Amino acid sequence: MRKLNIAVLIRSVVDSRVPLPPDVYGEKPLPEGMISIVNPADWFALECALNLRNQMNRSQIVAIALGGEEAEESLRWCLAAGAERALRIWDRSLVEADQLGRGKAVAAVLTRSKPDLILCGDGCLDQINSLLPGVAASAAGLSYVPGVARIEKVEHGMAVVVRKLEKGKRERVMVKLPALIAIEEAGGVPSCDADLPGLIAAFTQPMPCKGLSCLGLSPERAGSRGAKVNNVMTRVSRPITARPVTPDHRLPAEQRLRKILAGGVVRKQGEVITGTPEQLADRIIEFFRSEPVVML
Amino acid sequence: MVDISQRLKFSRYRLDRQAHIEVDYVKCRRCTHRACLTACPAQCYLAHAENGVLFNYEGCLECGTCYVICDLGALKWNYPKGGCGVNYRFA
């Protein structure tokens, strides 16, 4: 049986599951607040690749990321988790490139390394590179299967996957390899229980980085100069004023207004509740009463 | 009283499935002062009718006050798994 080469696309994202407070001018998020992590869906895809490799013994995994130093760290964690090789693509002209340019760069890597199966997460936590896999697949002329719940089997140059459709429907798809499969995150905490020797090896080995010229691309084709979509400005989202904390009514109107504008509103978010089982149950019932989720 | 959980909502946590501090409630029942209820800066210890205290590890700030203050040795205190627990961003 031929060796199966699996490539996993890894994107570094800003952890946007926590509040990202804006700077004093309210223009952009505070840089200290933005923590770069591996896109959870991509990490899940890597775990799927590792499982797949465990099932079929003759296969190897290469992790591919596009980005600067934060991408390098993400890739090192992928190596620690068990990927055989890592490849970083970065070029100064990619900083301002659009999704088409970045997709072409990834496509160039994929056409050169000719993996049989390419995995990535479906969706991207911070939405910045969410189109990347699709664009890369089309630029490389690969089939693209998004919204995959699980991979059933990979054999004889075919992959059988289960796709999620609307209203809980599922479809089983057979796709001819090479193909790019975007896997939906199943939830749960991403584990990073890499063993220590693997971790040390991952953080001591040199990490190759390919620029556009190594990939036979030019800044005009893939970089910022070729970008058809340009970012003019990024602004933080306005907080969802779900539960405004009412300021003290005894304050003068001007101060009340300043309180509201400055932080009197709490952004809507998940809540970790603690307490005795009775208190927890009460809080959950209260939550369902106040939120229009189910009728109680 | 200040509801500290409202403030902890702004902090970044990565929760482990396993609690990093284990409380031996048998020993807690013998405790006379129950100082952990008030000493914990994250309100992780709550009063409980049967055991005296009830510990929730989720909001823990890993400061160690409970460990230092407990004189019955009721705590199996450790740091959470690598990368888990609270991650400060502005401290």
Next chain:
Amino acid sequence: MNSNNFDVIVVGAGPAGITAALLLARKGLKVTLLERGEFPGSKNMFGGAVFGRVLHDIIPEYWTKAPFERFISRKMITMLAEDSAVSLDFHSAAFKKPPYNGFVVQRTSFDRWYAQEAVKAGAVLLTQTVADDIIREGSQVVGVMARRPQGELRAKVVIAADGAVSLLAKKAGLRREFTPNQFSLGVKEVVQLPAGALEERLGLTGDEGMSNEFLGRMGGGLHGGAFIYTNRDCLSLGVVAQAHSLKARKATIYDALDQFKRHPAVAPLLEGGRFLEYSAHLIPEAGINMVPQLFTGGMMVAGDAAGLVLAGGVFLEGVNFAIAAGKAAAETAIQAFEKGSFDQAAMAEYEVRLKESFVLQDIDRFKTAIPMLLNERLYEVYPSFVCRTLENWFMVDGTGHPKLAGMVKRLLGEDMGLWQMTKDGYQFGRAMLW
């Protein structure tokens, strides 16, 4: 792969550990730096100031490279009574130019930058890795157990800089049980102010910053203090309370913090502020009395783990002591590698170096401040006494101003006798003056 062997293992990427790793890596030794957080600094918290002359020796002109918030040009000490306060407000031109006296930093940015300096020098930084135990061979420490599969990690020297609650020092048998009178608990809130408000309210321009340390009875009768430091656009403010008073008073520190925020001397500074983060950490404050045995064969303890914090009432310094201790540990390890001997005698050099530097000298010099800091009248009586005296003296209520002496005597009589005050005065003098 047999890469699990290093020359030196440093546990904890804080100021002490990073300094040690940086200096060892510069000497070409194979050194790894273990950090349990997601990145260096993610678990670290302090009030706000780094007094960086020692850092200047390691990274010359570090202020041009490090991500600092503001340099401290204005230092205040405030005595806090229930609804009044008296401050000493010190401005210095010398603090405003290089080499600056102190900086306010955010540890999340600062420690991350500093750790990258160590990585650039060649140290191997392993984040998200907890060191659970030490490995011994006879009396010699030969490595640590990391909480990972196949987590055995061996080295000639282990430097434990794993923070205030140093489980490694305890497991190595270098320190006794942790007790409440060794520690204070500090909590901090970072509050973002509207644009320009910070400079306006505190009279600062450019990168000038302010530090204000408060002494007095905190809410709920807690003994300790409070602090305010200026970040770029935020204020870091917090309360420090002795752990034994937390235990004795059954008061909560967050209520004390809230009360502090509502104090008339503090509340106007926070007007219109946006809450960013709440954090908590222990401070080893018992000075020389809690410093563990600092070394054993193949192992040294540095930073907060060794209790190397100067708590002298008006001083509360830790980072500079940690950096100096990390440096001393690194130099000891380098010397040990030159000689090829890593036993207890070789490590004893570490304590000698610390005694020669300001680290143990300062901590020893201010050990007399510890009884003063544990004197409850320092929190219960004197701040409110001073404030009430001044309040009565400055009050224009139509009854005429008394001479100070008579009033002091009257107010003193309410609280305590002259004899007690003389004794406390002597204690203060022993602590701070001679």
